[in-house]
Amino acid sequence: MEERILRRSVDPASQAMLSLAARQGLETAWDRLEKQQxxxxxxxxGLCCRHCNMGPCRIDPFGEGPARGVCGATADTMVARGLLRAIAAGAAAHSDHARDVAHTLKMTAQGKAGGYEIKNEAKLRRLAAEYGIPEAGRPKEEVALDLAEAALGEFGQQEGPIRFTRRAPPKRVALWEKLGIDPRGIDREIVEIMHRTHMGVDHDYINLILHGLRASLADGWGGSMIATELQDVLFGVPQPKRAEANLGVLKQDQVNIIVHGHEPILSEMIVAAAEDPELVALAKQVGAEGINVAGICCTGNEVLMRHGIPIAGNFLHQELAVMTGAVEAVVVDVQCIFPVLADLSACYHTKFISTSPKAKFPGAVHMEFHEETAYETARAIVRAAVENYPNRNQGRVFIPDVKSECMVGFSVEAILEALGGSLDPLLGAVRSGAIKGIVAVVGCNNPKIQQDYGHVNLVRELIRNNVLVVTTGCNAIACAKAGLLLPEAAAQAGDGLKGVCQSLGIPPVLHMGSCVDISRILVACAAIANALGVDISDLPVAGAAPEWMSEKAVSIGAYVVASGIFTVLGTVPQVLGSPNVAHLLTVGAEGVVGGKFAVEPDPFKAARLILDHIAAKRAALGL
Amino acid sequence: MREIFVRLDRCVGCHSCELACAVEHSRSRTLFGAIAETPRPRRRLYVEYVLERKIPFLCRHCEDAPCVTVCRTGALTQDPLTRIVTHNPDRCIGCWMCTMVCPYGVVGREWERRIALKCDRCPDREVPACVEACPTRALVFMEEEEFARLARREAAKEVAQSYRVIP
Structure with a gap:
């Protein structure tokens, strides 16, 4: 195969599809990245500013041209303001997702939602108790209504705290309060970013970045956590289960429906509708053997971990899946969806179906999804896909024969269960050094990095050095495709981690869900810190996003660091134009919040940074 | 010989050529490395903004180049074959005669060493860095005849679009 294609992805399924794309003259994100060079x-x-119409302004990084914008903003101000706007967008994306989930819970409680139910009453009651909502002896609908309203109230509230922030260790909460970064309301902090970064408001890069951290905390311990927890109430707490990953999960003789995006509110219903006997019969009638739903990105992770629905791939697979010619419908909701899918689908029989009133795509078929009629709309979508099957040109179908088995669904509850009901076995393993530390490897794909190269190599290197890896999002899918989410992958781990995994029957890399489920990782960190009576920043833990690209990842990075965790990024954020901001993020932050960033595109060097960090934290704890 | 030509109507004033030029003439040859270097890597071409037009200006490597003629130390020389005017920093005494006679004002100055600085047309590259960096292809690297043909075809296209055959 051509060197140029091999350089784009380590995944053999991607390589096969990219080779086909090259032969057929089909353009992909990798080609478009080349054209952008x-x-x-x-x-x-980060040295351009379009925040007012005296601009756009730029600062010359070589010091010959302008050193200030028209208003006088310096490189520090410009870079910090740009960073904050990225945090605002990321926090808004996660939190608006959460708002939709809370709204769905509310409508379900009121009996107004078509097809949803409260699947996990125990968790509902636990959360209600956490919010101080009386639940004993009350019907679950009443409790759910109160919980949904309490959660919805946290978006617009003017004064804090946000309930779930109090899951953090007391030392951490006290630090946030001392720094003035304890978030007050979810929407409030995002709005305040837009205010502060408006022309002529906040110009002190430290003051700006502190507020950015506050807004990001409103995401991690607010929006994202609300999304995760309420999704568990509505759709069930994920439990370990086996499934399959990669483009090979698409079926030659079945109606293939791809669900892509982020919110399980839609995909849950698509999964249910695809099992509808009438639609299955219709599929047989049009000559298919059945209906096969497969996921991409985080909506894929959501149905993967709750239903074992196969996952067709991560972010950079979205175009490649369509190019198989075997997809009857790509059904999307929000976030990380390439608008070019509309044009690409038009080259095939594939229907590109948008569903969210917030996310329309020129060229897509729009079948708008509302909670009241959720199941009916899902049925109509699945029907459209099934009826599209006869239009498939089987002569043009190419599904790469590449798939891997994976074990997914390690919610905090499931991890506790695997540990026998208490954290003690895990803490014991960390104390004894069998497990050196725990690292969250998360984040997107980015064509600037060979697809999955950063993900898979960093994770392999960590487990080889006895670091337990927890994963979400597109890293989780990369690990699934690479066979790392299996108990058998313990063979690739160092002796200590291998022993722990084998005795518990768990993989060395635990799939914890979608990108909002990074909140599960925060909960786990808080629980471990609380059990040891220390702060999160004292733990031998770290975070990494080897192939990140989205603004959501910026918000995640910020809340992880603000939670006290060392975080290594694999692509360079747009901040290096201000040496002061770069220094604050990579050095100074540690003295303030106990966590900091590092940037290291080489996954082997990134692993070394993380291992050194873990060793230092262990030494400080006397381990 | 190929030259750097400017399609004057295409420049959007993004200054990408200037950044790429400075990076190409840095030690690290990467943006992230270059911004931290001393002496500061300098651009050798300039995007000017006059009469609401954006005009990239760079050394034309003129025939019988005035800068070479006035250079008393031999720092500036013109290759007899390629006509590229190059500058040898070791021989430059910073007298700025070249700057004074350059009709385009494209001989700059390296502040730290107090010597002249000008386009060397990227001797290590197939295509100069500024040309490669230009997102709108305002800068092109081609033979004079090729450029003339390009301009001719663009002009002809306009004629073709406005011309109607009367039935």
Whole structure:
């Protein structure tokens, strides 16, 4: 195969599809990235500002041209403001997702939602108790209504705290309060970013970044956590189960429906409708053997971990899946969806179906999804896919024969269960050094990095050095495709971790869900810190996003660091135009919040940074 | 010989050429490395903004180049074959005669060493860095005849679009 294609992805399924794309002249994100080269240096450095119409302004990083914008903003101000706007967008995306989930819970409680039910009453009651909502002796609908309203109230509230922030260790909460970064309301902090970064408001990069951390905390311990927890109430707490991953899960003789995006509110219903006997019969009638739903990105992770629905791939697979020619419908909701899917689908029989009133795509078929009629709309979508099957040109179908088995669904509850009901076995393993530390490897794909190269190599290197890896999002899917989410993968781990995994029957890399489920990782960190009576920043833990690209990842990185966790990024954020901001993020932050960033595109060097960090934290704890 | 030509109507003023030029003439040759270097890597071409037009200006490597003629130390020389005017920093005494006679004002200055600085047309590259960096292809690297043909075809296209055959 051509060197150029091999350089784009380590995944053999991607390589096969990219080779086909090259033969057929089909354009992909990798081609478009090439056409964007060289990308604007001012943008790369964060040294352009379009926040007012005296601009756009740029600062010359070589010091010859302008050193200030028209208003006088310096590189520090520009870079910090740009970073904050990215945090605002990321926190808004996660939190608006959470708002939809809370709204669905509310409508379900009121009996107004078509097809949803409260699947996990025990968790509902636990959460209600956490919010101080009386639940004993009350019907679950009443409790759910109160819980949904309490959660919805946290978006618009003007004064804190946000309930779930109090899951953090007391030392951490006290630090947030001392720094003035304890978030007050979810929407409030996001709005305040837009205010502060408006022309002529906040210009002190430290003051700006502190507020960015506050907004990000409203995401991690607010929006994202609400999304995770309420999804568990509605759709069930994920439990370990086996499934399959990669493009090979698409079926030659079945109606293939791809669900892509982020919110399980839609995909849950698609999964249910695909089992509808009438639609299954219709599929047989049109000559298919059945209906096969497969996921991409986080909506895929959600149905993967709750239903074992196969996952067709991560972020950079979205175009490749369509190019198999075997997909009857790509059904999308929100976030990380390439608008070009509309044009690409038009080259095939594939229907590209948008569903969210918030996310329309020129060229897509729009079948708008509302909670009241959720199941009916899902049925209509599945029907459209089934009826599209006869239009498939079987002569053009190419499904790469590549798939891996995976074990997924390690919610905090499931991990506790695997440990026998208490954290003690895990803490014991960390104390004894069998497990050196725990690292969350998360985040997107980015065509700037060979697909999955950063993900898989960092994870392999960590487990080889006895670090337990927890994963979500597109890293989780990369690990699934690479066979790392299996108990058998313990063979690739160091002796200590291998022993722990084998005795518990768990993989060395635990799939904890979608990107909002990074909140599960925060909960786990808080529980471990509380059990040891220390702060999160004292733990031998770290975070990494080897192939990140989205603004959501910026918000995640910020809340992980603000929670006291060392975080290694694999692509360079747009901040290097301000040496002061870069220094604050990579050095100074540690003295303030106990966590900091590092940037290291080489996964082997990134692993070394993380292992050194873990060793230092262990030494400080006397381990 | 190929030259750097500017399609004057295409420049959007993004300054990408200037950044790429400075990076190409840095030690690290990467943006992230270059911004931390001393002496500061300098651009050798300039995007000017005059009469609401954006005009990239760079050394034309003129025939009988005035800068070479006035250079008393031999720092500036013109290759007899390629006509590229190059500058040898070791021989430059910073007298700025070249700057004074350059009709385009594209001989700059390296502040730290107090010597002249000008386009060397990227001797290590197939295509100069500024040309490669230009997102709108305002800068092109081609033979004079090729450029003329390009301009001719663009002009002809306009004629073709406005011309109607009367039935």
């Amino acid at each position: 060289p990308q604007c240096g001012f943008g790369e450095l």
